[in-house]
Amino acid sequence: MATRLxxxxxxxxxxxxxxxxxxxxxxxxxxxQVGLTLPAHRLVKRLERAYEMTS
Structure with a gap:
């Protein structure tokens, strides 16, 4: 049950x-354009890997 949750x-x-x-x-x-980047891709990749590890 905890695993499914x-x-x-x-x-x-x-x-x-x-x-x-x-x-x-x-x-x-x-x-x-200013020369900065938002590291949103890191969060998405981490959560994707964590989700895939649960299967």
């Missing part, structure tokens, strides 16, 4: 991080 939580967090990354895309484009 853990997996479901990771899946939800992964989906929310993808959605947040999409919503932050205009800000990322602007900061990229």
């Amino acid at each position: 853990h997996r479901a939580t990771l899946f939800a967090l992964y989906q929310l991080s993808v959605a947040a990354s999409i919503l932050l895309l205009p800000l990322a484009v602007l900061t990229r």
Whole structure:
């Protein structure tokens, strides 16, 4: 039961991080023009790996 809850939580967090990354895309484009980068991809990749490890 705890494993299913853990997996479901990771899946939800992964989906929310993808959605947040999409919503932050205009800000990322602007900061990229200034020379800065937003490391949102790191969060998405970490959550993706964690979710895949639960299966």
